[in-house]
Amino acid sequence: MSEFDLIERFFRQKWAAAPTQQAQAATDSIVLGIGDDCALLQPAPGQQLAVSCDMLVEGRHFFADVDAAALGHKALAVNLSDLAAMGAEPLGFTLALALPPARAQDAPWLDALSDGLLALAAQHACPLVGGDTTAGPLNLCITVFGQLPAGQALRRDGARAGDELWVSGTLGDARLALQALRGDIALPPAALATARARLERPTPRLALGRALRGIASSAIDLSDGLAGDLGHILAASRVGACVDLDAASNLIAVRACLAGASGPFGQDFWRRTVLAGGDDYELAFTAPAAAHAAVRAAAQAAATPVTRIGRIEAAPGLRPTDGAGQPLVLTAQSFDHFG
Amino acid sequence: MSEFDLIERFFRQKWAAAPTQQAQAATDSIVLGIGDDCALLQPAPGQQLAVSCDMLVEGRHFFADVDAAALGHKALAVNLSDLAAMGAEPLGFTLALALPPARAQDAPWLDALSDGLLALAAQHACPLVGGDTTAGPLNLCITVFGQLPAGQALRRDGARAGDELWVSGTLGDARLALQALRGDIALPPAALATARARLERPTPRLALGRALRGIASSAIDLSDGLAGDLGHILAASRVGACVDLDAASNLIAVRACLAGASGPFGQDFWRRTVLAGGDDYELAFTAPAAAHAAVRAAAQAAATPVTRIGRIEAAPGLRPTDGAGQPLVLTAQSFDHFG
Numbered sequence: 001m002s003e004f005d006l007i008e009r010f011f012r013q014k015w016a017a018a019p020t021q022q023a024q025a026a027t028d029s030i031v032l033g034i035g036d037d038c039a040l041l042q043p044a045p046g047q048q049l050a051v052s053c054d055m056l057v058e059g060r061h062f063f064a065d066v067d068a069a070a071l072g073h074k075a076l077a078v079n080l081s082d083l084a085a086m087g088a089e090p091l092g093f094t095l096a097l098a099l100p101p102a103r104a105q106d107a108p109w110l111d112a113l114s115d116g117l118l119a120l121a122a123q124h125a126c127p128l129v130g131g132d133t134t135a136g137p138l139n140l141c142i143t144v145f146g147q148l149p150a151g152q153a154l155r156r157d158g159a160r161a162g163d164e165l166w167v168s169g170t171l172g173d174a175r176l177a178l179q180a181l182r183g184d185i186a187l188p189p190a191a192l193a194t195a196r197a198r199l200e201r202p203t204p205r206l207a208l209g210r211a212l213r214g215i216a217s218s219a220i221d222l223s224d225g226l227a228g229d230l231g232h233i234l235a236a237s238r239v240g241a242c243v244d245l246d247a248a249s250n251l252i253a254v255r256a257c258l259a260g261a262s263g264p265f266g267q268d269f270w271r272r273t274v275l276a277g278g279d280d281y282e283l284a285f286t287a288p289a290a291a292h293a294a295v296r297a298a299a300q301a302a303a304t305p306v307t308r309i310g311r312i313e314a315a316p317g318l319r320p321t322d323g324a325g326q327p328l329v330l331t332a333q334s335f336d337h338f339g
Numbered sequence: 340m341s342e343f344d345l346i347e348r349f350f351r352q353k354w355a356a357a358p359t360q361q362a363q364a365a366t367d368s369i370v371l372g373i374g375d376d377c378a379l380l381q382p383a384p385g386q387q388l389a390v391s392c393d394m395l396v397e398g399r400h401f402f403a404d405v406d407a408a409a410l411g412h413k414a415l416a417v418n419l420s421d422l423a424a425m426g427a428e429p430l431g432f433t434l435a436l437a438l439p440p441a442r443a444q445d446a447p448w449l450d451a452l453s454d455g456l457l458a459l460a461a462q463h464a465c466p467l468v469g470g471d472t473t474a475g476p477l478n479l480c481i482t483v484f485g486q487l488p489a490g491q492a493l494r495r496d497g498a499r500a501g502d503e504l505w506v507s508g509t510l511g512d513a514r515l516a517l518q519a520l521r522g523d524i525a526l527p528p529a530a531l532a533t534a535r536a537r538l539e540r541p542t543p544r545l546a547l548g549r550a551l552r553g554i555a556s557s558a559i560d561l562s563d564g565l566a567g568d569l570g571h572i573l574a575a576s577r578v579g580a581c582v583d584l585d586a587a588s589n590l591i592a593v594r595a596c597l598a599g600a601s602g603p604f605g606q607d608f609w610r611r612t613v614l615a616g617g618d619d620y621e622l623a624f625t626a627p628a629a630a631h632a633a634v635r636a637a638a639q640a641a642a643t644p645v646t647r648i649g650r651i652e653a654a655p656g657l658r659p660t661d662g663a664g665q666p667l668v669l670t671a672q673s674f675d676h677f678g
Binding site: 031032035036037038039040041042043045048049050051052053054055057058059060061082083085086088092094095096097098129130131132134135136137139141143145146150153155156157219220221236 | 370371374375376377378379380381382384387388389390391392393394396397398399400421422424425427431433434435436437468469470471473474475476478480482484485489492494495496558559560575
């Protein structure tokens with residue numbers, strides 16, 4: 001089918017038929033959607049525009065046999081997660097899609113891909129406004145646009161000594177799924193299913209990000225692991241942090257399924273898993289200790305669990321400790337896409 | 340080198356060192372550039388945001404041995420051309436870049452790529468504000484952002500019967516270069532050099548697009564050829580057009596080099612070339628006949644040649660004629676990326 005037919009059938013018409021109120025509400029800020037040289041967006045008065053872009057490549061970010069709906073979900077989720085980490089609300093996104101010839105003719109696969117993508121888009125009132133399709137090795141590149149009141153962005157450079165360090169949700173499970181799918185570790189079926197859902201269908205924490213405006217001093221989303229991503233906050237803010245790895249590794253959801261399982265599942269394994277992590281798409285953020293109750297209230301308002309796992313300090317560097325506050329020596333490298 | 344080092348070395352630092360006044364002026368609308376979860380842009384009050392996205396794939400949109408600086412130029416140029424076709428002025432762009440391992444370590448190649456990209460960006464005051472790099476088959480995906488006064492976009496759906504049909508610049512040369520590089524035709528060296536410059540370093544017609552606000556009734560950029568792209572205007576506007584293919588094919592720049600050359604270079608060849616075209620990145624636009632002088636004045640103000648090549652009519656369809664207005668019967672397909 002032609003490029004035009006593909007977009008029309010699997011994306012434009014399907015979105016136009018979306019039944020949710022959110023999908024319809026989103027159109028208020030879209031002056032012109034798919035079908036012209038550019039889309040036209042109208043941010044609300046006084047708002048800044050937040051922009052982020054992520055590219056997903058077969059064999060690098062997902063397996064060739066990935067469920068297409070999960071792939072569609074994830075491609076948008078990782079971008080929405082960047083909006084969440086800035087405290088922005090979504091306006092819309094573009095999708096550029098390179099498809100091998102067989103995929104371009106595979107209607108069920110394309111249907112599932114756009115189902116997964118558009119369901120998440122509708123949930124967050126974030127319409128597809130344009131993009132590109134071409135023949136080529138499978139590649140999805142999404143650029144997402146959001147808005148937020150001028151001056152209220154949650155940046156990486158605002159952490160201060162004395163701030164508390166928080167994370168949302170659960171950590172490490174996506175990495176465990178990846179290790180299991182690669183055959184590096186074995187997980188019981190229930191644990192694998194839980195972990196795999198975290199790897200393939202991450203939840204962008206948009207409500208939490210918005211609720212933390214004016215409360216958090218810095219934020220980042222956890223895509224490459226706690227060590228690497230927290231490292232970006234520390235570097236940008238020119239501070240260090242003490243991180244309780246036992247508190248953090250208690251946030252690994254599948255640990256509960258692995259009590260008594262054979263394998264490498266000792267305390268050191270969990271600590272390394274949470275530190276190296278990757279693909280969790282939770283938020284890590286800092287806030288003044290005086291805002292502790294405000295953070296709890298924001299998390300409750302956003303219906304998103306948060307856990308305090310450390311404290312920002314003036315001395316540079318990331319200092320892992322155990323649950324009793326004793327220093328730990330670990331070597332864990334963040335996932336680097338050219339590593 | 341790591342993803343972070345690659346961006347820092349070849350893009351962020353190089354832009355920060357850009358000497359042009361335009362590059363510096365562009366930073367006024369960029370609240371936050373590369374280095375956080377999102378970039379933050381501040382469109383001017385009352386402006387709408389124009390967004391476009393194009394993906395370039397090795398073997399599909401460029402040859403593996405393409406000059407890296409030309410590739411960088413073209414990847415941004417094709418996106419800026421979409422802004423031009425809406426009458427928007429550039430604000431910034433994101434770049435997602437998938438690199439095979441050998442390219443990721445090839446500093447001279449990356450240096451040339453970013454040179455070509457950033458030189459065009461500086462020329463149009465359009466900074467790189469963010470993006471993504473990953474390992475993968477070579478793929479460049481750029482999303483570009485522009486602004487324009489609300490309601491003044493040059494859309495595809497505004498052409499009316501009686502409007503004149505115009506094109507900017509020269510047509511067909513990029514296609515001739517492609518045919519020659521594929522070995523389908525032979526061009527003398529001077530003709531090939533001229534044609535190849537058009538294929539590899541197209542000129543986005545941003546000044547013309549802006550000058551045509553309030554004058555043109557519709558516009559599109561010519562990426563897939565006159566037949567296909569004009570077809571989009573006709574379909575969106577529910578009109579037809581009569582197109583003088585001899586006037587249009589006189590705009591093929593390399594024709595002058597081919598007087599007396601052997602090969603397929605007859606009148607029918609030129610007519611087909613201009614109709615099927617592709618990759619010219621000129622503007623095709625319509626304007627009321629009463630605005631003829633205003634179009635000429637806008638083109639002069641933008642220092643961009645324009646040529647009237649036809650007229651919009653109520654009856655649907657594209658009707659090619661010769662220079663005397665006699666109907667021509669041709670079969671020419673627009674370039675389709677899944678064709």
